[in-house]
Amino acid sequence: MRFFDSHVHMVSRTTDDYQRMAAAGVAALIEPSFWQGQPRTEPGSFKDYFNSLVGFERFRASQFGIKHYCTIGLNPKEANNEKLADAVMELLPLYICKEGVVGIGEIGFDDQTKAEEKYLRIQAEMALEADLPIQIHTPHRDKKTGTIRTMDVLEDVGVDPRKVIIDHNNEETVKSVLDRGYWAAFTIYPHTKLGNERMIEIMREYGAERIVVDSSADWGISDPLAVPKTAALMKEAGIPLEEIEQVTYHNPLNAYGQSGQVQESDWEAAEGIDPTALFAGNTLLRGGQDIQKAMGSDDLVIR
Amino acid sequence: MVSPFLRDLLGRSAAAESMNWLDDEMAAMRADFNQRRFYFAFSGVSRRFDKHVSVATTEADRPELEKLCEGFSVTGWDEFRLARVILLTVLSEQPDSVYQETLEKVLGSADLREQVAIFSALPLLPEPGFLLGLAREGSRTNIVDVFDAIALGNPFPAAHFPEEAWNQLVLKSLFISRPLYRMQGIDERANATLAEALSNLAHERWAAGRYVSPELWRSCANFLTDTIVSDIERVATSDEPGQREAAALVTASDSENRLAHLRELLAKQLDAVRSGDLTWDSLGEMLATAS
Numbered sequence A: 001m002r003f004f005d006s007h008v009h010m011v012s013r014t015t016d017d018y019q020r021m022a023a024a025g026v027a028a029l030i031e032p033s034f035w036q037g038q039p040r041t042e043p044g045s046f047k048d049y050f051n052s053l054v055g056f057e058r059f060r061a062s063q064f065g066i067k068h069y070c071t072i073g074l075n076p077k078e079a080n081n082e083k084l085a086d087a088v089m090e091l092l093p094l095y096i097c098k099e100g101v102v103g104i105g106e107i108g109f110d111d112q113t114k115a116e117e118k119y120l121r122i123q124a125e126m127a128l129e130a131d132l133p134i135q136i137h138t139p140h141r142d143k144k145t146g147t148i149r150t151m152d153v154l155e156d157v158g159v160d161p162r163k164v165i166i167d168h169n170n171e172e173t174v175k176s177v178l179d180r181g182y183w184a185a186f187t188i189y190p191h192t193k194l195g196n197e198r199m200i201e202i203m204r205e206y207g208a209e210r211i212v213v214d215s216s217a218d219w220g221i222s223d224p225l226a227v228p229k230t231a232a233l234m235k236e237a238g239i240p241l242e243e244i245e246q247v248t249y250h251n252p253l254n255a256y257g258q259s260g261q262v263q264e265s266d267w268e269a270a271e272g273i274d275p276t277a278l279f280a281g282n283t284l285l286r287g288g289q290d291i292q293k294a295m296g297s298d299d300l301v302i303r
Numbered sequence B: 001m002v003s004p005f006l007r008d009l010l011g012r013s014a015a016a017e018s019m020n021w022l023d024d025e026m027a028a029m030r031a032d033f034n035q036r037r038f039y040f041a042f043s044g045v046s047r048r049f050d051k052h053v054s055v056a057t058t059e060a061d062r063p064e065l066e067k068l069c070e071g072f073s074v075t076g077w078d079e080f081r082l083a084r085v086i087l088l089t090v091l092s093e094q095p096d097s098v099y100q101e102t103l104e105k106v107l108g109s110a111d112l113r114e115q116v117a118i119f120s121a122l123p124l125l126p127e128p129g130f131l132l133g134l135a136r137e138g139s140r141t142n143i144v145d146v147f148d149a150i151a152l153g154n155p156f157p158a159a160h161f162p163e164e165a166w167n168q169l170v171l172k173s174l175f176i177s178r179p180l181y182r183m184q185g186i187d188e189r190a191n192a193t194l195a196e197a198l199s200n201l202a203h204e205r206w207a208a209g210r211y212v213s214p215e216l217w218r219s220c221a222n223f224l225t226d227t228i229v230s231d232i233e234r235v236a237t238s239d240e241p242g243q244r245e246a247a248a249l250v251t252a253s254d255s256e257n258r259l260a261h262l263r264e265l266l267a268k269q270l271d272a273v274r275s276g277d278l279t280w281d282s283l284g285e286m287l288a289t290a291s
């Protein structure tokens, strides 16, 4: 099976992760712009971060045969530093129309402050202007209110729900998100977000239409194999194969494919891995290395 | 000034719809320049053109290209590259401060293909003094495609790089195994300091048992020292492809007869030089296709 993990922060992951993801069938992924665990204090840090998303990280993924796309945006946490946020708003137009940028994201609410709403609006307007999908981060605290408020703001700006992927859903938010016409993404993330056994129950209730499963693996305790593992668990649980493929591959591809910046032929036509390729003098693989089957004995259940 | 010729060249392969979009963007830039719209257009070339399609240029285009800038070439360019170069030439019609600030911002955030386009545009853009800094910084890259956009098939370095920068460019080309025959002005910019540095590089590589490209000697041909004479003696007896040919080319241009003693050994290769079958360019091409 092939997978498309539409939310994973690879700058925080190792080459082992890339190897295991490739071996497990992850053909393509999207790296959303997010905060990096520690607030940035200068606009230049964002510029270099965005440069790495369209530059070195893309190259690094290609060395493992994985196609790397990204979304560009200012995350809600750092939107609360208004001076910095304004400078980032000036930077965004330099990046959002680039090749392989499949949306504005991840944006939304964290503390649900006025500043967060201000930059959510500005960025939603930018997405309209550039005709790009939007990737929404929903808050950890007071998630239901925050999710509804996000949709209200987006609709007020005039964004088409079909071009918005709302992420980090749970049992409490999924109904209203689907009812209002959005894509509903679910992050399989140990401990703090959603375990994959719960995901199966959600699929049983809501089916596969406009549902997306991703890993959101980042610098925290998380699992870059969450998508393939969840697919395997779904299979064991008797979810039809067609539905599994929809939520782990076709749906994210169709949702972000609306950018015109990602299509299946990008990886189906790819010419394999060139182990001698260099990026800024760095080479990651040496001749003779094989990407090994890596999922091995890992338990499929993520709680 | 943007050249109608470049626009038409792009139109040979690109869809009419894409060309209309480009025309609209150019018109908008001229009517009322807006930085943000330029960023969208420059990056957005990727949404309108095809990176897998090469620009449909032929030898017959050479006179038109030469008119734009001596030595300017679009051989091997894809549509993205030419479309972006055209937009950059329109940007350069803006007042210097707007042109320079915008170009620096775009370069500072450029992805790989965008960097390639910016450096490819250098020979067509004004203010070479300002561009020189960008080009020198750019040539420090280790991304081969970006380096090639500056060093190969681009007349800008030969025209504007000071000697020490030119010499570094040639040395780096050799270090990363780039085909020197594609460097514009490689013969005109040869100098004694470079010749000595190249000879030192050859000695270093020989000592380490590494390959020395026959093209290295091209910039030494007119700056023979005792050391270089003995280097060529060594090259003349090598069995590696192209080495004797390089020695013959140096010998053929040796007006002081310091290499006369090699003429018998290299008789066959010297015949090829005389008949025009062997030149530095043909040697470079042969090595490039062999590798």
Ligand SMILES: [Zn+2]
Binding pocket: A007, A009, A032, A034, A106, A216
């Ligand atoms: Zn995230």
